[in-house]
Amino acid sequence: MSYLFFSVLSFAIIIISVNKAIDYFSFVTIEKKMMEKADLYELSFREILSKHESSTGEDQDSDVARNALERLKTSGQEVRIYDSHLRLLGLAVDGIVINDGTPSIFKGNIENALKGNYAYTVTDAKLLYFAVPIQDMYYQNVYVFEFVEDLSYFYDIMDQIRYILFAGAVGFIVLITFSSVFIARNTTKPIKYLLGATEKFSKQQFQQVQLNRKDELGMLAAGLNRMGIQLSDYIQHQKQFVSNVSHELKTPLAAIRGFSQYLYEGENEDKNLRKIYYHLVNESDRLTLLINELLMLSRFDKAGSEEIGKEKTDLSELTDHVVEEMRSKAENKGLTLEVKLGKTVFANVNQILMSHAIANILDNAIKYSKADTRIGIETFIRQKEAVIRISDQGIGINENEIARVQERFYRAKNASVAKGSGLGLPMCKEIVEKFNGYLEIESKIDAGTTVSIILPLS
Numbered sequence: 001m002s003y004l005f006f007s008v009l010s011f012a013i014i015i016i017s018v019n020k021a022i023d024y025f026s027f028v029t030i031e032k033k034m035m036e037k038a039d040l041y042e043l044s045f046r047e048i049l050s051k052h053e054s055s056t057g058e059d060q061d062s063d064v065a066r067n068a069l070e071r072l073k074t075s076g077q078e079v080r081i082y083d084s085h086l087r088l089l090g091l092a093v094d095g096i097v098i099n100d101g102t103p104s105i106f107k108g109n110i111e112n113a114l115k116g117n118y119a120y121t122v123t124d125a126k127l128l129y130f131a132v133p134i135q136d137m138y139y140q141n142v143y144v145f146e147f148v149e150d151l152s153y154f155y156d157i158m159d160q161i162r163y164i165l166f167a168g169a170v171g172f173i174v175l176i177t178f179s180s181v182f183i184a185r186n187t188t189k190p191i192k193y194l195l196g197a198t199e200k201f202s203k204q205q206f207q208q209v210q211l212n213r214k215d216e217l218g219m220l221a222a223g224l225n226r227m228g229i230q231l232s233d234y235i236q237h238q239k240q241f242v243s244n245v246s247h248e249l250k251t252p253l254a255a256i257r258g259f260s261q262y263l264y265e266g267e268n269e270d271k272n273l274r275k276i277y278y279h280l281v282n283e284s285d286r287l288t289l290l291i292n293e294l295l296m297l298s299r300f301d302k303a304g305s306e307e308i309g310k311e312k313t314d315l316s317e318l319t320d321h322v323v324e325e326m327r328s329k330a331e332n333k334g335l336t337l338e339v340k341l342g343k344t345v346f347a348n349v350n351q352i353l354m355s356h357a358i359a360n361i362l363d364n365a366i367k368y369s370k371a372d373t374r375i376g377i378e379t380f381i382r383q384k385e386a387v388i389r390i391s392d393q394g395i396g397i398n399e400n401e402i403a404r405v406q407e408r409f410y411r412a413k414n415a416s417v418a419k420g421s422g423l424g425l426p427m428c429k430e431i432v433e434k435f436n437g438y439l440e441i442e443s444k445i446d447a448g449t450t451v452s453i454i455l456p457l458s
Contacts, residue, residue, distance in 0.1 A: 015169045022161060030128075030154065031120075037147075038118060038132040041075055044068075045134045045145050065089035068145070069097055076147030077127070078103065082110050084142050106131075113144045126152045190217045194224060201228055249291055257284035310348045310435065312458045315386055316341040316379045318351060322358045323377055326366065334371045340378040346458035347386045349435045357428040358388060361451045364424060365392040368415070368449070386457050391450035397443040406439065414445070428453075 048068045065081045073079050073092035080103065081090040091101045106129050112119035113131035120130040128151050134143035190211050197209045201224075209228060211221035264277035323339055330337050365375050373393035380387055397405060397412050404410045406429045409422040429439050437455035 012169075015165065018165065019162060022158070022165075026154070026158060030151070034120065034128065034130050034149070035118060037075070038130060041072055041145055041147065042132050042134060044071055045132075045143070049134065049136060049143070062089065064143070068143075072145070072147075073097060076130075077150050078148035080105075080144075080146040080148075082144040082146065084114060086110050086114075089143075109146065110144050113146075114141045116141055122151065126150065126155050190221070194221060197221075197224055197228075201231065249287075253284060253287055253291060257281065257288060260284050309350055311351070312346055313349050313351050313354065315345045315347055315349075315354075315388055315455070316343065318355060319358055319377060319379055319388055322355055322362060326359060326362055329363075330366050330375065333366060333369070335366060335369055336374045338374055338376045340376070340380075342378070342380040345379045345381055345386045347435065347437075347455040348458050349455065353431045353434070357431040357453065358390075360424040360428050361390050361453070364451075365390050365394065365449070368392065368394040370394060381457065382454075384457050386455045388453040388455075389450060390452075391448060393448040396445040396447050396449055397441070398445060399443070402441050402443060406441075425451075 045068050048071060049064055052064050052067065065083075069079065069081055069090040069092055074095040077094065079090075079092040080088060083089055086105075086107065088103070088105065091098045091103060093101065106121050109119040109121055109129055109131040113133045116133050116135075118130070118132060120128055122128050128149040130147055130149065132145045132147075133141045134145055136142045190213065193211070194209070194217070197207070200207060207228070209221050209225040211218045213221070260277055260280035264274065264281050267274045267277055320339070320341055323337060327337060362375070362377065369375060369392045375393075376389070376391045378389050380389075395414050398414070401412045405412055405425055408426045410426075411422045425439075432439055432453050432455065435455055437453060440452040440454060441449065443449040
């Protein structure tokens with residue numbers, strides 16, 4: 001649309017400039033024609049004046065004016081003759097000599113002509129008054145010959161030209177408008193389609209990209225399609241590899257955990273050795289938790305949204321159950337849970353998965369909160385969306401890491417204060433997206449983090 005605006009603006013400027021140029025050059029042409037006529041009339045007048053001077057030896061204004069008027073009375077719509085004292089010596093209208101007429105006199109024209117210059121004035125009635133200086137044998141300006149031309153025909157022609165010009169301009173603007181809209185739609189539509197495809201790619205929703213075009217956009221679509229196929233295959237292989245490794249590790253890890261627990265419980269003499277066994281138990285527990293999360297992600301990846309059982313669920317009630325289960329963990333750390341649950345906040349979700357997502361976010365809030373601070377948990381309806389919001393007063397997340405902490409295995413730089421695998425928040429994100437929702441994260445270093453689960457209302 002900006003291109004269309006500047007095109008119309010440029011064309012309007014051109015039309016105005018052309019209109020001004022037509023006016024200017026048309027008047028230049030008329031002025032040139034009037035000067036050519038004036039030269040002829042001056043020669044005729046001076047011939048009469050010369051004959052009169054040679055025959056009488058003196059000039060008599062009335063005789064000269066009468067003879068000149070008789071010869072030049074048809075030179076214009078009106079013809080006037082003035083002397084050097086600005087007196088009207090003769091007047092003819094439409095070729096008829098008028099003895100007692102009182103015409104409009106443009107004194108400035110006459111004075112300018114007596115200085116030896118051509119002078120003219122165009123009136124509102126579209127009449128041109130052109131004054132011509134007449135010199136005697138001594139090159140003195142003794143008379144002024146003035147003729148009047150009706151320029152209404154010229155203005156009519158100009159009006160017709162302007163009408164044609166502006167009609168053509170309007171037609172051109174209409175044409176360029178429809179052409180621009182047509183071109184824009186045919187150009188932006190495939191671009192929007194490609195942008196939508198790349199947006200889906202960013203969400204790992206790989207679909208076939210196809211444009212029946214042989215230009216650069218068609219080549220771009222084909223390239224995106226190939227890239228999508230390769231990325232989809234790569235991600236599937238990666239997920240399959242993680243799933244296989246997790247399954248293979250589960251059994252030996254269970255054995256390691258069991259032997260470590262046995263050694264820890266059986267060692268009562270050597271305190272240092274007991275600490276080592278205790279460390280082995282903790283690490284095996286941490287690895288077991290990691291393996292379980294990987295296996296859950298693997299099953300989650302393979303299941304489509306239609307395969308996950310959904311039911312209409314009161315999110316306030318579900319959130320309340322999760323909070324009660326984790327209240328003791330928060331209180332052990334000296335944290336206060338402030339719960340504000342809205343009434344009848346319903347959404348279609350799988351209760352087990354959604355409980356896991358809420359618990360994971362609340363667990364993060366507990367782990368990364370400072371002692372003796374508050375954690376807020378609330379549910380409410382915002383427009384046509386159900387919202388579960390959990391906010392803490394913990395260590396916070398750097399602004400440039402908010403997007404990355406939702407990636408698998410990524411942990412914020414300041415997250416070393418608590419143990420974690422980097423899978424919890426990504427798993428919550430994927431669970432919520434399975435139910436057509438999304439996460440909102442707001443955070444500030446040393447001020448706290450707010451994580452909101454947004455779901456469509458049931």
